[in-house]
Amino acid sequence: MTADPYAFALHSALTVAAAADGPAACLLVADEHAPEQPGAIAQLPVLTNRWDVARRWQEAGGTAQFSDFDFSAWPPATLTAIGYRISKEKAVVHHIINAALERLRPGGVLWLAGHKQEGIRTYVAKAAARAGAVAELERLAGGGTLAAIRRGAALGAALDDQHYSEWRELAADAVGIAQPLATKPGIFGWQKIDAGSALLLQAVPEVWPAPPERLLDLGSGYGLLAVYAASRWPGTTIVATDNNAAAVAASQRNLAPFGERAGARPSDAGAELSPGFDALLCNPPFHRGFGTADALNERFIAAAARLLRPGGQALFVVNAFIPLEQRSRGLFRRITPIIADRSFKVVALAR
Ligand SMILES: C[S@@+](CC[C@H](N)C(=O)[O-])C[C@H]1O[C@@H](n2cnc3c(N)ncnc32)[C@H](O)[C@@H]1O
Structure with missing residues (x-):
């Protein structure tokens, strides 16, 4: 930024x-x-x-x-x-x-x-x-x-930081995840399941009737999408990545029960990752003025095109008014709207 x-x-x-x-x-x-x-x-x-x-x-x-x-x-x-x-x-x-x-x-x-x-x-x-x-x-x-x-010689009372550094648990059974998820302040939407992400998860069974081999959660937050994939597909290798240190730490914690086949690491829109994924889940960041958000979305779309292997598919959820399909043209073989509500749309992008 x-x-x-x-x-x-x-x-x-x-x-x-x-x-x-x-x-x-x-x-x-x-x-x-x-x-x-x-x-x-x-x-x-x-x-x-x-x-x-x-x-x-x-x-x-x-x-x-x-x-x-x-x-x-x-x-x-x-x-x-x-x-x-x-x-x-x-x-x-x-x-x-x-x-x-x-x-x-x-x-x-x-x-x-x-x-x-x-x-x-x-x-x-x-x-x-x-x-x-x-x-x-x-x-x-x-x-x-x-x-x-x-600063004076002695400090007065500390400001209420809501126990910033402490982990808390968020129930995720509403989206089919049995384990409570570790979360904390400083992470995107840490107190809730994001409505766009919940819509994206509804579309997963239609896009992948059979388990993918290697899945990437791009911009993982506390790891909701990655944990969903890890629990649904016991044989799938899962990588979660985020630019935010607290998000990476939370994703690592939440993926720990799945052992070596699942993990999280920091990266800037996947820039440090190597291609070869056959599935990618992404709820890209959207929190700035429109121009910047658009540029960020474009970086995430370009990253998906680079990181997927030929034949692989990405599932993106974005605000309904974001021209995702238009921005994806030329980068993907097939662009398919899967599901939408009044606020969000979920689109599959096939390489
Ligand atoms: C809309 S949130 C989605 C989080 C999570 N996937 C979920 O569904 O709850 C977007 C995430 O993208 C992350 N992000 C923002 N800029 C990024 C960048 N340059 N590279 C990687 N992740 C980024 C944010 O930290 C945030 O966790």
């Missing part, structure tokens, strides 16, 4: 801090709001839950830690500046503010950036209360805020 203007302002502030204190005393915490080309900010160590961001940092010669925002590598009270462009989910933001303030030494600064509709002002007020400080605010164009929160 490209960096938005608020992330850009944050990176500038952090670069100034790094020039004064040295990059090793600073940390950038990033999710999808990271630049395509890190450039000069690659000198700052990054803690990210996105595989593509970590890879970009490493390619630019920088240091990246890819994890579900696990700060344990940084001892308490050691850093002088931490920057974070706030995420969408409250539990993630609270977890990062709590952990970041603990890693700052007294006098160190937590830089937060975001838009007013994302609740940046509320987050800044809560972070300042925990830091025992008054925040300095800079208004950014278009309703954004950049805040500097200087």
Whole structure:
């Protein structure tokens, strides 16, 4: 994802801090709001839950830690500046503010950036209360805020992060999965079975009357589609992949009961995987402005075409208005609508 203007302002502030204190005393915490080309900010160590961001940092010669925002590598009270462009989910933001303030030494600064509709002002007020400080605010164009929160000697009460790091169980018997699924904040739709994914699963028996040999779950989230396939077909090899560290960890946990024939690994839209799958299940990410969502969908469609062996089939579910069939033309031998409801459509793509 490209960096938005608020992330850009944050990176500038952090670069100034790094020039004064040295990059090793600073940390950038990033999710999808990271630049395509890190450039000069690659000198700052990054803690990210996105595989593509970590890879970009490493390619630019920088240091990246890819994890579900696990700060344990940084001892308490050691850093002088931490920057974070706030995420969408409250539990993630609270977890990062709590952990970041603990890693700052007294006098160190937590830089937060975001838009007013994302609740940046509320987050800044809560972070300042925990830091025992008054925040300095800079208004950014278009309703954004950049805040500097200087940590006091003692920290106040932690923000409620809904026990961010703890696993919980989600019942999935409604879609024919007997085992409860491990899930947690920070993963797409972690509290529910996605309605689009449930529709996709309804179409599976029609598309694969016989078990496939090797199946890929592309963008697996906590692994719902992969676990369904693993439980339905005891002889099938299953690979689940996602760009998000928490999603990969959840998929690994949920596929563990199936032993060596099923596993999960991180990748950016399957870029690091080798072709040879004869089945692929995908509910591609759709959470950005239309143009970006379209580009992401196109990357997932192109990945399916590359990763399937000739004769293999992919089953995609997308919002009803996404022109999936049009985007798939020329890449697949046969494009077949299978099932639809008022919100979603499921389409089979055969190589
Ligand atoms: C709509 S969710 C579907 C999740 C899951 N398959 C389900 O049915 O519940 C899309 C998933 O794609 C993942 N994703 C987003 N960008 C990605 C990328 N570049 N590479 C791989 N996965 C990505 C997200 O983290 C998310 O888990």
